[in-house]
Amino acid sequence: MKIPFEKYQGTGNDFVMIDNRNLFFPKETDLIAHLCHRRFGIGADGLILIEYTTAADVDFRMVYYNANGKEGSMCGNGGRCAVAFAKSLGLFEKETQFLAVDGLHEAFFRDELVYLKMKDVSEIEKNTEGYYFLDTGSPHYVEFVQGLEQMNVFEKGRAIRYNERFCEKGTNVNFVEILGENLLRVRTYERGVEDETYSCGTGVTASALVYALQNQDLNEVQIKTLGGNLWVSFQQKNGNFYNIFLAGKAEKVFEGHIEV
Structure with a gap:
C-alpha cells in the first residue's frame, strides 16, 4: 500500500499529515508508530488525519495520534499545522472552524502566523x-x-x-x-x-x-x-x-x- 503524505512543523514540533477525506487510511497503532519512527519511518512527533465532518459550519475534523500510535488529546502545534494543511487542500480561505478531540476550534491566518483558539481554562x-x-x-x-x-x-x-x-x-x-x-x-x-x-x-x-x-x-x-x-x-x-x-x-x- 502506498500512502501519500505531507510533513509539517510548528516551531519544531513535527507531524505527518494525511488527507483522509476518503477514509482510506488504516488506523492501526503499529502502522502509525512506524510512520512516526525517526529511523524506520518518516519521523514525527505525531500523525494527523484531515477528515470530513457533517457538523454544521465546520470545515474539517482533525484526528491526532501520538508518536506511539495511540490517539492523543489535543495538540496545539498540531492543530496549527492541521489548519495550514487544510488551507492548502482548499477547505477554507482565511478563517476556519474545525473539530478536534476536545471540541470545536477556531483559527485564522495573520501575516505569517496561524492563530488557533484554545479551550477555556477555569481550573x-x-x-x-x-x-x-x-x-x-x-x-x-x-x-x-x-x-x-x-x-x-x-x-x-x-x-x-x-x-x-x-x-x-x-x-x-x-x-x-x-x-x-x-x-x-x-x-x-x-x-x-x-x-x-x-x-x-x-x-x-x-x-x-x-x-x-x-x-x-x-x-x-x-x-x-x-x-x-x-x-x-x-x-x-x-x-x-x-x-x-x-x-x-x-x-x-x-x-x-x-x-x-
Whole structure:
C-alpha cells in the first residue's frame, strides 16, 4: 500500500499529515508508530488525519495520534499545522472552524502566523510542592525553574510523568524560566512521544496561563522554545481564562509517498 503524505512543523514540533477525506487510511497503532519512527519511518512527533465532518459550519475534523500510535488529546502545534494543511487542500480561505478531540476550534491566518483558539481554562491547581497542574486540551504539569538551558529535561520530566500521581494516565511536563516581562522560556517532556520535544503548543499555553495568574494585568505572553517563538493571548477574570489564542508559524517541510 502506498500512502501519500505531507510533513509539517510548528516551531519544531513535527507531524505527518494525511488527507483522509476518503477514509482510506488504516488506523492501526503499529502502522502509525512506524510512520512516526525517526529511523524506520518518516519521523514525527505525531500523525494527523484531515477528515470530513457533517457538523454544521465546520470545515474539517482533525484526528491526532501520538508518536506511539495511540490517539492523543489535543495538540496545539498540531492543530496549527492541521489548519495550514487544510488551507492548502482548499477547505477554507482565511478563517476556519474545525473539530478536534476536545471540541470545536477556531483559527485564522495573520501575516505569517496561524492563530488557533484554545479551550477555556477555569481550573488551575497550585500544589503545595510548588508545581501547577491544569488542562489546556491536554494535561500539563508546570514548574518554574532557573538555569533551564542546562537542565536535563528528559530525565526530570520522565521522572515526573511516571511518578505515583501521574503514571496511570500520564501528563506533559513543562519547565518554565522567566526571561523578562511577558517573556518566558519553556521546555517540555511530552507523554506519547516520551521525550523532550522542540515545542508543545498546549504546554506553552499552560505555562503562559500559570504565569498570568501571578500577573493579572497581562493579556499576552511570548514564549521561547527550542524550535522558535510562540505567542499566547487571552482574557482573564477571577482566575478564569477565555478567548485564548496560540499563535506561531506552521510550515510545510516536504511531501512524498511511503510504501507500507
